[in-house]
Amino acid sequence: MAVDDKHISYRIYLVAVFIFLMAIAIVVKLTNIQWVDGDYYRKLAKQRTVRNFIIPANKGNIYSADGSLLATSIPNYEIRFDAKAPKKETFEKYVKQLSDSLETVLDRPSGYYEKELRKARENKNRYYLIARKLSYTEYVKIKSFPLFNLGAFKGGIIVEQETVRKHPIGKIAERTIGYDKIDPATGMEVGKGIEWAFKSYLNGKDGKILKQKIAKGQWKPIRDVNEVDPIDGYDVISTIDVFIQDIAHHALLKQLEDYEADHGCVVVMETETGYIKAISNLGRSEDGSYYETTNYAVAESHEPGSTFKLVDLMAILEDKVADTSTVYDSHGGEIRYYGRAVRDSHKGGYGKVSLARGFELSSNTVMVQAVYENYKSNPSKFVNHINELGLNKPLGLHFKGEGRPYIPQPGDKHWSGTTLPWMAFGYNVSVTPMQTLALYNAVANNGVMVKPQFVSEIKEWNKTIKKFDTEVINPKICSPETLKKVKAVLANVVKKGTGSKLYSKDFSMAGKTGTAMVNYGNAGREGMYYASSFAGYFPADHPKYSCIVVVHKPNTAKNNYYGADVAGPVFKRIAQKIFTDAPSTNKIKKLDSKIQKQEASYDKYTAEANKKINQIPNLKGMPGMDAIALLENLGLKVKVNGMGKVKNQSIQAGTSISKNATIVLELS
Incomplete structure (x- = not known):
């Protein structure tokens, strides 16, 4: 017995020691929590019960120049259902009514919703999707339906809201209007166009409010005021004109569809300001439809072809090494440099023609000879003209992803004997359509090159925060003498040159056609394709707008891929529609000028009306309206038959006037 008692005592001691050690451990842990790690746990508790919530700032809108809304933020709502929240009797009472109501707004029958709601209830689904991407009106309507109108805890409705960016004019100019967002795959900020470039103005600054967690997962504001108040974003006024944008978009779209082209772009710029009034960039999808893909006008740098010949003409005239009247032999349409041929598009060439005529006909052989003969000993002199025009560097637009030009410089490792002659007809160089447009616009703007503005x-x-005034890139691209000759030649391109199909005696245009072979040296004949272009301005005599059209890879099976036939008609359609369909802004002049016939009629009426008349006057030949006014002023009642002038009167002239008498006038 004593042995058993002894064993029991040992066990008691062991339990006591274990309890004692546990007590010590608890005391140590409590001490550690309270004093050693106290700050950490107090901070953690606060984080879990008190935290800052973001108050999103309202993003600014983007407007067109004429006040149309191009981009705005609207709320999107998602409705879900916590099937566990309602009591059983409440759910059974309203589930049929709710299903009937959902049928009126959504696209499924009542029976479907009742079945799905009951299944969610049975599966204890606390996050069943009812509908997403709802408008505010649809959200308010669904929120008022039976069961849901009881709220989140009694009715189980869960509402989630997100703000989405919408373009009210649809896909038109979508790449220029742009976007600003986070790529979910990389977490990196991505963006394009005005939305991205001007995000610092549009986005505003989010606010913060401190909230404390209370029962049932709800959060309650700690203070009546925000920690940080949100600051709404500013509105951005773009230079885009919706009317011109619509014209340009559809003109390009029609031509791309007709020629089954791969992609293309068009830009319309206001000559004096550099304001971009329209820009469209359309690429072909797999199903053959076209949509806004890449901003080709800004981002795509490629060999321009014959539109680059404007640089040749300006350099030659400016250096006075030749004149527009200087004659060149096209040598049957083919000349060779270092074993490589330069050919004219017209088989057999153009014979002997002047420099101006060679430009108008877009003769490669003429323009190459003019450049090579005058600059082969000093190619830097020619290249410096290009550099001075700013074509060797980007325009410095606000947009992300502006294409980089390439102008070979003498002494570079890629410079060879054929570089200079090939540059003369738009090869071995690379520029963006926007750069080419800036050059042609400078010619239209009396030699002043301005930066394109969006x-x-x-x-x-109504308060202006910042204005973007016209920015001059180059105040004088050439001398007035050169400019005058260049303008005349560009006008002749349309009148009697490669652009003659575009000519209209009622509307003047000036510009240059271009047809370039793309990938001719890199991907073999299968990879090579044509890019057709037209750059110019209108009206030719007093330019208001400049425009460039570029169409890549038109279907050669249609036997036509030249700039005048593919890109030129787009240019003409835009130019004519702007000035024939646009609301008239002409002012009526000489409003105060007098018309003799009207004055004589008025004087006759005034003379008769001012007489102190006691007798019925002779009204024959007097306009009906004048006769009525005269007789009513005499106190007579007048009845009229017909229209025009008085032919007969029921009371003859000379009869004494009786007040309130009725006289009948018969008008011719």
Whole structure:
């Protein structure tokens, strides 16, 4: 017995020691929590019960130059159902009514919704999707339906809201209007166009509010005021004109469809300001439809072809090494440099023609000879003209991803004997359509090169925050003498040159056609394709707009891929529609000028009306309206038959006037 008692005592001691050690451990842990790690746990508790919530700032809108809305933020709503939240009797009472109501707004029958709601209830689904991408009106309507109108805890409705960016004019100019967002795959910020370039103005600054967690997962504001108030974004006023944009978009789209082209772009710029009034960039999808893909006008740098010959003509005239009247022999349409042929598109060439005529006909042989003969001993002199025009560097647009030009420089490792002659007809160089347009616009703008602008001002309601004035890149691209000759030749391109199909005696245009072989040296004949272009301005005599059209890879099976036939008609359609369909802004002049016939009629009426008349006057031959006014002023009642002038009167002239008598006038 004593042995058993002894064993029991040992066990008691062991339990006591274990409890004692546990007590010590608890005390140590409590001490550690309270004093050693106290700050950490207090901070953790606060984080889990008190935290800052973001108050999103309202993003600014983007408007067109004429006040149309191009981009705005609207709320999208998602409705879900916590099937466990309602009590059984409440759910059974309203489930049929809710299903009937959902049928009126959504696209499925009542029976479907009742079945799905009951299944969610049975599966204890606390996050069943009812509908997503709802408008505010649809959200308010669904929120008022039976069961859901009881709220989140009694009715189980869960509402989630997100703000989405919408373009009210649809896909038109979508790449220029752009976007600003985070790529979910990489977490990196991505963006394009005005949305990205001017995000610092549009986005505003989010606010913060401190909330404390209370029962049932709800959060309650700790203070009546925000920690940080949100600041709404500013509105951006773009230079885009919706009317011109619509014309340009559909003109390009029609031509791309007709020629089954791969992609293309068109830009319309206001000559004096550099404001971009329209820009369209369309690429072909797999199903053959076209949509806004890449901003080709800004991002795509490629060999321009014959539109680059404007640089040749300006350099030659400016250096006075030849004149527009200097004659060149096209040598049957083919000349060779270092064993490589330069050919004219017209088989057999153009014979002996002047430099101006060679430009108008877009003769490669003429323009190459003019450049090579005058600059072969000093190619830097020619290349410096290109550099001075700014074609060797980007325009410095606000947009992300502007294409980089390439102008070979003498002494570079890629410079060879054929570089200079090939540059003369738009090869071995690379520029963006926007750069080419800036050059042609400078000619239209009396030699002043301005930077293309997509935004005119930043506004907060009616208050202007910042204005973007016209920015001059080059105040004088050439001398007035050179400019005058260049303008005349560009006008002749349309009148009697390669652009003669575009000519209209009622509307003047000036510009240059271009047809370039793309990938001719890199991908073999299968990879080579044509790019057709036209750059110019209108009206030719007093330019208001400049425009460039580029169409890549037109279907050669249609036997036509030249700039005049593919790109030129787009240019003409835009130019004519702008000035024939646009609301008239002409002012009526000489409003105060007098018309003799009207004055004589008025004087006759005034003389009769001012007489102190006691007798019925002779009204024959007087306009009906004048006769009525005269007789009513005499106190007579007048009845009229017909229209025009008085032919007969029921009371003859000379009869004494009786007040309130009725006289009948018969008009011719």
